[in-house]
Amino acid sequence: MNKKVLNFAIAMAMLGGSAMFTACDDDDDNDVKATVSVICDVAGSISADEIDGAVLTAIATESKDTYTFTVSKNDFDANGNGKIAIKLPVGVYDFSLEKSAEGKTIFLRSENVTVKGDDEISVKLITTAANSADYQFIFSEIFFNGERNAGRMMHPDQYMVLYNPTSNVLYADGLAVGCTMQASCTEKESWYDEYYNAGKVPVHGVIVIPGSGYDVPVKPHDKLVIAFTAINHTATENRYVDKVDTIGSGDNVRYDTTWVDYTYENAINLTGADFEIYDPQVYTSDVDNPEVPNVLEIYPAENDYGGIGGFYQHPRGFYCPFIFKLENGTQAALDAFFKANTSTATVADKEGNNVEIQMLSVAADKILDGITTGHIPSDIVTNPLPQTVDRGKQLVKGCHSGILVKRKGSDKDGYADTNNSTEDCEQLVPHKDYADYSAGWRNR
Numbered sequence: 001m002n003k004k005v006l007n008f009a010i011a012m013a014m015l016g017g018s019a020m021f022t023a024c025d026d027d028d029d030n031d032v033k034a035t036v037s038v039i040c041d042v043a044g045s046i047s048a049d050e051i052d053g054a055v056l057t058a059i060a061t062e063s064k065d066t067y068t069f070t071v072s073k074n075d076f077d078a079n080g081n082g083k084i085a086i087k088l089p090v091g092v093y094d095f096s097l098e099k100s101a102e103g104k105t106i107f108l109r110s111e112n113v114t115v116k117g118d119d120e121i122s123v124k125l126i127t128t129a130a131n132s133a134d135y136q137f138i139f140s141e142i143f144f145n146g147e148r149n150a151g152r153m154m155h156p157d158q159y160m161v162l163y164n165p166t167s168n169v170l171y172a173d174g175l176a177v178g179c180t181m182q183a184s185c186t187e188k189e190s191w192y193d194e195y196y197n198a199g200k201v202p203v204h205g206v207i208v209i210p211g212s213g214y215d216v217p218v219k220p221h222d223k224l225v226i227a228f229t230a231i232n233h234t235a236t237e238n239r240y241v242d243k244v245d246t247i248g249s250g251d252n253v254r255y256d257t258t259w260v261d262y263t264y265e266n267a268i269n270l271t272g273a274d275f276e277i278y279d280p281q282v283y284t285s286d287v288d289n290p291e292v293p294n295v296l297e298i299y300p301a302e303n304d305y306g307g308i309g310g311f312y313q314h315p316r317g318f319y320c321p322f323i324f325k326l327e328n329g330t331q332a333a334l335d336a337f338f339k340a341n342t343s344t345a346t347v348a349d350k351e352g353n354n355v356e357i358q359m360l361s362v363a364a365d366k367i368l369d370g371i372t373t374g375h376i377p378s379d380i381v382t383n384p385l386p387q388t389v390d391r392g393k394q395l396v397k398g399c400h401s402g403i404l405v406k407r408k409g410s411d412k413d414g415y416a417d418t419n420n421s422t423e424d425c426e427q428l429v430p431h432k433d434y435a436d437y438s439a440g441w442r443n444r
C-alpha cells in the first residue's frame, strides 16, 4: 500500500485566533507521521476518481488548530478504499472530509482521534445521495390486511418494505413512516381543508428508523423490512384458556389453568425483519425480539377526537401509509420535528362543543412515497393522501384476508412507481406464499 507522504498543499486555516501553520516539513520534530486508513462504508459505492481532490481536514480538539490535506485518486483503489499518509503534531483531532461527486455526496466524520506517531487511524467514508430529489425510498410491499387462522382473525404479522430504487446508497436512519389521521372511508374531518389546503397531511403516528443519519446504509436495489412484531407468527402458541381444572379435593382443592396449543397456519415468520415496532405503551401484550432493533416512535399530540395514539395500520387500510425523512434518527431530531410540525385545530368534542386540539402534520411536499389504501365496501370517501403522492388506490375486499399489496416489479429490476397505485401495485393472496422474511432471508 502506498505510504508516501502525499505531495499535497497543506492549506492553512486559522480558527479561534490560533497561529497560521506552515506546510509540514520532514525536519519538524513536532510532527508525527500517521496513516489515515479510509474504509468505504459500503463497498464499491465510491470510485477513486470520485474522491480525487477531496479535502481531509484535521482539527485539534483543544486548540482548534486546523490542518488540511488534499487527497489524490492515486491513494485509493477502485472501491474507494485507501490510505493517506499525513503529518500532524501529537494530539487529539476531529477528522472530516466532504466532496460532492456526480449525484452524491462523499464525506467522513471521525471525532476524538488520538495521533501519537506512526499511527494507523481508521476512518469510515460515507457516500449518500446529494440532494433530497434523489432520496427516494419507496414502499415495495405493504401488508396491513392481516389474515385468519382457523377462523381467528389476527394482524400482528403486519409488515412493510422500504426499497431503494436508486443507483446510490441511501441512508435510512431518519426515514419515517406515517399513517394519515384522515381515514379513507369517512367524510372529511372538520380540520381537513384547513390542513390539506395548506399542503399539510395530519398524521396519527410516526415510526422512525434510529441512527445518527449515516448508520443504516441501504445499497441500490436493496430494502428494509419493518415488522409490526418480528417474531415467528406461525409458531404454535401455548395459550391460557378460561377452563379451570380442579386438583385435589376437600380442604386441599386448588385450581389449575388449562393451556391449549394454537397454530397460526396462515401467518408468516418475521424473525428476519430489519426493524420492528415495539410499543408496549399502546399494545400491552407486545413482544420485543432482542435480535431485531426497534424503530423510534413519535406520538401525535392528541389521541382523542379522532386520533388513535401510536402508529397503527388498520387491517382495512383506512389510514394510508406514507414515507418521509427527518434530519436523522436521533431523539433530538424527533423532538425538533414534533415541535416544528405541531399546530392547533378546532374540533367538536363529544358534547358538540368546539375545542382546540394539537395536531401533528407532515408537509405534503416532503412525502417521498405513499399508497392510498382502503376497502371496497366504502371505496375512497376522502383522499387521505394528496393526489401528487398517489392518484390511484388499493382497496382490499375486507379485513384479515391475507392480501399483500406489492408494487409490480422485482428487487433486481426495480418497481413501478408512477404515483398511481391502481396501475403500479398488485394484490397477492395469500401473503404467506409471497413473503419470506424469516431470519437469514437476505442470504437466501
Ligand SMILES: [Ca+2]
Pocket (backbone or CB within 6 Å): 228, 229, 230, 276, 277, 278, 279, 286, 287
Ligand atoms: Ca410489535
Ligand SMILES: [Ca+2]
Pocket (backbone or CB within 6 Å): 276, 278, 288, 289, 290, 291, 292, 293, 294
Ligand atoms: Ca426488538
Ligand SMILES: [Ca+2]
Pocket (backbone or CB within 6 Å): 138, 368, 369, 370, 389, 417, 418, 419
Ligand atoms: Ca410514489
